[in-house]
Amino acid sequence: MSKIHVTTTVNGDEVEFLCDPRETVLDVLRDRLGMTGSKEGCGTGDCGACSITLDGRLVCSCLVLGAEAEGREIETVEGIATGEDLHPLQQKFIEYAALQCGICTPGILVATKALLEKNPDPTETEVRYWLAGNLCRCTGYDKIIRAVMDTAADMREAS
Amino acid sequence: MALDNMKTTGFTQVGTTPNRPDGLDKVTGRARFGADVTAPGMLHAVIVRSPHAHARIKRIDTSKAEALAGVKGIVTRADFATGLTGENWNILENVMASDTALYDGHAVAAVAATSALTARDAAKLVEVEYEILPHVTDVDKAMAPDAPVIRAGAADGSVPEGQHPNVVRYHESGHGDVQAGFDEADLVIEDHFTTEATHQGYIEPHACLGILGGDGKGELWCCTQGHWNVQKICAALLGLETANLRVTASEIGGGFGGKTAVFIEPVALALARKTNKPVKLVMPRADVFKATGPTASTSMDIKIGMKKDGTITAAQGVFRLQGGAFPGAPADMTAMCAFAPYALSNVHQVGYDVMSNRPKQAAYRAPGSPMAAFAVESVIDELCGQLGLDPIEVRLKNASKEGTKASYGPTFQRIGLVETLEAAKAHPHYSAPLKPGQGRGISCGFWFNHGGETAVSLALSEDGTAQLAVGTPDIGGSRASMALMAAEELGIPYENIRVTIADTATLGYNEVSHGSRVTYASGLATIEAARDAVKKLCGRAAAKWGIPEDAVKWENGCAVPSGPNAGDFDPLPMAEITANMGATGGPIVGHFEATPEGAGVSFATHIVDAEVDPETGKTSVVRYTVVQDAGKAIHPTYVEGQFQGGAAQGIGWALNEEYIYGDDGRLQNALFLDYRIPVASDLPMIDTVIIEVPNPGHPYGVRGVGETSICPPLAAIANAVSAAAAVRLRQLPMSPPRILEALEQKRDG
Amino acid sequence: MVEVNLWSGLRPLADGKDKVEVEAETVGEVLSGLVQAHPGLQDAIDAGVSVAVDGRVIASSLTEPVKPDSEVFLMQRLKGG
Numbered sequence: 001m002s003k004i005h006v007t008t009t010v011n012g013d014e015v016e017f018l019c020d021p022r023e024t025v026l027d028v029l030r031d032r033l034g035m036t037g038s039k040e041g042c043g044t045g046d047c048g049a050c051s052i053t054l055d056g057r058l059v060c061s062c063l064v065l066g067a068e069a070e071g072r073e074i075e076t077v078e079g080i081a082t083g084e085d086l087h088p089l090q091q092k093f094i095e096y097a098a099l100q101c102g103i104c105t106p107g108i109l110v111a112t113k114a115l116l117e118k119n120p121d122p123t124e125t126e127v128r129y130w131l132a133g134n135l136c137r138c139t140g141y142d143k144i145i146r147a148v149m150d151t152a153a154d155m156r157e158a159s
Numbered sequence: 160m161a162l163d164n165m166k167t168t169g170f171t172q173v174g175t176t177p178n179r180p181d182g183l184d185k186v187t188g189r190a191r192f193g194a195d196v197t198a199p200g201m202l203h204a205v206i207v208r209s210p211h212a213h214a215r216i217k218r219i220d221t222s223k224a225e226a227l228a229g230v231k232g233i234v235t236r237a238d239f240a241t242g243l244t245g246e247n248w249n250i251l252e253n254v255m256a257s258d259t260a261l262y263d264g265h266a267v268a269a270v271a272a273t274s275a276l277t278a279r280d281a282a283k284l285v286e287v288e289y290e291i292l293p294h295v296t297d298v299d300k301a302m303a304p305d306a307p308v309i310r311a312g313a314a315d316g317s318v319p320e321g322q323h324p325n326v327v328r329y330h331e332s333g334h335g336d337v338q339a340g341f342d343e344a345d346l347v348i349e350d351h352f353t354t355e356a357t358h359q360g361y362i363e364p365h366a367c368l369g370i371l372g373g374d375g376k377g378e379l380w381c382c383t384q385g386h387w388n389v390q391k392i393c394a395a396l397l398g399l400e401t402a403n404l405r406v407t408a409s410e411i412g413g414g415f416g417g418k419t420a421v422f423i424e425p426v427a428l429a430l431a432r433k434t435n436k437p438v439k440l441v442m443p444r445a446d447v448f449k450a451t452g453p454t455a456s457t458s459m460d461i462k463i464g465m466k467k468d469g470t471i472t473a474a475q476g477v478f479r480l481q482g483g484a485f486p487g488a489p490a491d492m493t494a495m496c497a498f499a500p501y502a503l504s505n506v507h508q509v510g511y512d513v514m515s516n517r518p519k520q521a522a523y524r525a526p527g528s529p530m531a532a533f534a535v536e537s538v539i540d541e542l543c544g545q546l547g548l549d550p551i552e553v554r555l556k557n558a559s560k561e562g563t564k565a566s567y568g569p570t571f572q573r574i575g576l577v578e579t580l581e582a583a584k585a586h587p588h589y590s591a592p593l594k595p596g597q598g599r600g601i602s603c604g605f606w607f608n609h610g611g612e613t614a615v616s617l618a619l620s621e622d623g624t625a626q627l628a629v630g631t632p633d634i635g636g637s638r639a640s641m642a643l644m645a646a647e648e649l650g651i652p653y654e655n656i657r658v659t660i661a662d663t664a665t666l667g668y669n670e671v672s673h674g675s676r677v678t679y680a681s682g683l684a685t686i687e688a689a690r691d692a693v694k695k696l697c698g699r700a701a702a703k704w705g706i707p708e709d710a711v712k713w714e715n716g717c718a719v720p721s722g723p724n725a726g727d728f729d730p731l732p733m734a735e736i737t738a739n740m741g742a743t744g745g746p747i748v749g750h751f752e753a754t755p756e757g758a759g760v761s762f763a764t765h766i767v768d769a770e771v772d773p774e775t776g777k778t779s780v781v782r783y784t785v786v787q788d789a790g791k792a793i794h795p796t797y798v799e800g801q802f803q804g805g806a807a808q809g810i811g812w813a814l815n816e817e818y819i820y821g822d823d824g825r826l827q828n829a830l831f832l833d834y835r836i837p838v839a840s841d842l843p844m845i846d847t848v849i850i851e852v853p854n855p856g857h858p859y860g861v862r863g864v865g866e867t868s869i870c871p872p873l874a875a876i877a878n879a880v881s882a883a884a885a886v887r888l889r890q891l892p893m894s895p896p897r898i899l900e901a902l903e904q905k906r907d908g
Numbered sequence: 909m910v911e912v913n914l915w916s917g918l919r920p921l922a923d924g925k926d927k928v929e930v931e932a933e934t935v936g937e938v939l940s941g942l943v944q945a946h947p948g949l950q951d952a953i954d955a956g957v958s959v960a961v962d963g964r965v966i967a968s969s970l971t972e973p974v975k976p977d978s979e980v981f982l983m984q985r986l987k988g989g
Contacts, residue, residue, distance in 0.1 A: 315951060315952075315955060316921060316948070316951050316952065317917055317918075317921075317952060319920070329917055330915065330917050330984060331915065331916045331917035332915040332916055332917065333916065359989075415989055416988070416989025417989075419989070489987060491984040492984075492986065492987070495983070495984070509917075522987055522988060522989035523989045524989040525988070525989060526987060526988065526989050567915075567981075567983065568913055568915065568960065568981035568983065569960035569962075569963050569965070569979060569981040569983075570962070570963045570979055571963055572962075572963040572964065606988075607965065607986050607988075608988070609967060609986055609988045610967055611967065611968070612968070673987070673988040673989055674986060674987070674988020674989070675988060676988065754967075754968050754969045756964065756965075756966045756967060756968075756969050756972055757964060758965065758967075760965075856964065863988075865989075866988060866989055
């Protein structure tokens with residue numbers, strides 16, 4: 001099967017790749033671009049471990065075909081920190097022990113960053129519903145929700 | 160093990176909550192999990208699985224698959240070791256079927272190709288001819304006289320005569336005279352309970368990368384709770400020498416018991432050997448559900464007698480566990496845990512391990528105990544309700560304590576159940592007013608905890624920092640706990656200790672990270688290794704000062720004379736000793752290699768408020784509090800995390816999660832959309848209370864904390880539902896259709 | 909002599925007894941003593957047992973000491989998650 005040539009932007013950098021028409025953006029990120037920060041937990045869009053933003057919209061990268069990335073802007077967990085400076089969410093997740101195994105963490109960070117950009121002052125219920133598509137099996141979400149709420153408060157204060 | 164160096168107070172580091180050492184890697188996407196590595200020239204593998212619950216494999220034709228461009232190798236059972244016996248044979252049979260597929264999803268062949276897509280295409284071209292056999296997936300049906308036999312001769316000598324051949328293990332224990340006890344009771348309640356199989360639901364599917372040459376030397380990278388176990392089993396299944404296979408544990412994306420077993424690693428290695436190339440194998444989620452190790456499903460009968468004052472006079476339970484197509488369901492553990500929270504003069508418990516056409520069950524957090532607690536604690540709640548007694552008072556009245564003869568036999572050492580009950584009673588949650596339509600439930604839970612073979616090494620660096628190598632994969636932040644314990648002993652900052660999960664070539668055998676053993680056993684090992692290093696440091700100081708070794712002690716990271724008679728020397732910091740250790744006797748490394756045998760059992764009491772929607776049958780958990788004895792919390796935040804995680808998993812088990820098999824014996828909900836684990840919007844905050852009743856078998860008093868937290872939620876929620884909606888659910892999960900049915904039955908009288 | 913308590917499921921393999929006296933100073937000797945007294949127990953012990961000595965559950969170490977007045981219970985081997 002012939003491959004498709006795609007040009008796209010990942011975390012601000014233009015990249016080109018060839019992909020099989022059946023490959024997803026997640027496959028491309030992980031297997032062709034070597035960016036394994038996005039995780040495959042299910043491949044069916046149910047777990048959110050592969051969450052990325054595509055032109056600013058939060059999506060499961062396992063549900064988007066690689067070919068669809070043409071001309072788009074992708075943001076992944078690898079693009080959240082600036083140099084050695086962690087994003088406040090990343091800092092707070094470590095501080096609050098908002099992760100145990102850490103497999104869901106990249107997706108949850110991408111998702112919550114997207115939330116706070118849309119809504120800097122979410123209620124606990126809003127955070128819980130926004131993250132309802134990101135499964136975490138370790139934490140019971142308690143410390144994740146606290147970390148997000150507290151980051152949001154800090155970021156509001158700082159802005 | 161004599162613990163003459165027990166320390167329970169005066170900690171400087173233990174009990175603080177520093178950031179975990181792997182935090183940065185995990186928030187930036189840099190941490191390398193099972194599926195995150197590659198090797199030059201690597202192939203991708205896909206496993207061909209049976210679509211039938213029970214079928215004879217008549218023929219496997221791989222010719223079309225082999226002809227596909229990019230396909231490099233195909234393995235079947237013929238590519239594995241022969242002549243295995245016992246559990247190794249069971250594992251191999253599960254990893255790759257021989258002549259019979261025993262469940263929907265049972266592996267029958269595997270393909271390696273140059274890309275994952277090619278491997279997937281090739282797997283579809285493998286032709287397998289099956290002769291379909293009758294199947295059974297339900298535990299009670301599997302015990303019935305007319306049930307198809309999964310495998311004749313699988314039962315061991317424990318099974319009484321007259322049982323169906325699918326009953327493969329039998330457990331019976333207890334003491335006293337239960338009949339006399341029931342006669343003494345003012346009220347006796349007897350009920351039947353069932354629970355469905357659930358899955359650990361770790362978000363990271365099993366994944367590995369295997370390299371193996373014709374010389375029998377191999378490398379394996381995999382996500383596992385125990386890589387020495389993987390090494391041992393892979394060596395057996397492939398006919399290798401154990402030491403020639405080096406296994407490295409990746410970061411692990413959740414396990415909860417499900418990654419104590421081996422499923423795909425031998426297959427990747429067999430393909431690697433056949434193709435002489437590295438082979439990566441990642442399980443699709445549907446395969447994880449179908450072909451790893453869910454829990455047993457259960458059918459249970461509980462009978463408990465109580466006096467009007469709340470005294471339990473007798474208790475008996477029959478626990479039937481469906482464990483899939485192989486022996487091993489934890490019927491014994493279920494039976495032994497069932498009544499452990501209570502001091503009983505008359506108790507009797509029976510467990511049946513039953514085979515069926517389902518995947519071989521695996522451990523899941525306190526294996527067997529949550530189901531038993533569901534049944535037992537529900538009956539106790541009913542008794543309290545009918546006798547008008549407070550459920551915490553009744554539990555306090557009957558609670559096991561130090562000196563109690565446990566329901567499973569021995570006498571308890573120091574335990575903390577009473578403390579958890581007292582704390583629950585005093586917690587504001589227990590007395591908070593409920594809104595209309597809400598109900599409150601409580602439940603206790605119990606788990607044994609475990610020690611196990613453990614080896615660690617603590618190598619000091621020239622600048623006074625330390626490298627700690629442990630062999631227990633870090634599932635929930637244990638590297639932080641280990642570093643805290645090492646820092647405490649060495650008297651150096653937490654940040655100066657780097658903890659690594661060593662590969663199998665670096666340390667002696669370490670048992671799997673299971674049984675809540677890591678902070679207990681690897682923690683004990685870390686403390687002992689640090690004490691060993693300290694002894695060596697003191698020796699070097701003594702030599703330098705020209706005084707006897709026992710005239711030197713270790714304080715705040717420095718060697719100091721042990722008393723005024725030892726001489727007058729300035730404290731010698733660790734870094735000054737290690738700076739020239741090469742010239743004063745060589746590298747300084749602390750060791751511990753042993754099998755700690757002092758794991759302390761642990762108890763928990765949970766309080767939950769639930770609300771039942773009478774229109775939809777949906778139950779919402781509106782408030783939740785976990786009270787559990789940790790012995791000693793090394794890193795309290797991670798202890799809380801274990802409490803909260805266990806509670807959340809228990810909530811899922813109670814309300815939604817279940818394996819649903821069709822009449823065709825196929826699993827109908829092998830994806831997260833239909834196997835519904837709790838999501839963020841399903842749960843409230845989960846409050847925690849850490850009780851610290853020191854375990855006499857650990858130098859700081861640590862008990863395991865990982866598992867007990869999943870034992871109480873099932874019953875606590877059932878009890879809350881009963882209080883909220885006046886219906887008693889004896890079948891899990893309490894999914895909306897089941898609640899609605901119960902509500903309808905109540906309405907219809 | 910040490911009195912060893914069996915779980916009652918083992919009774920049929922131990923001539924109907926649930927307490928067996930053995931000559932033993934270690935957990936290992938408890939197990940070998942049991943098999944010597946009742947060869948029918950061999951398979952159950954090989955399948956994996958723990959031994960509780962005075963309330964401490966010894967999961968694997970055969971060298972743990974046992975005293976004549978120790979409370980000794982044979983238990984099925986624990987497997988955790």
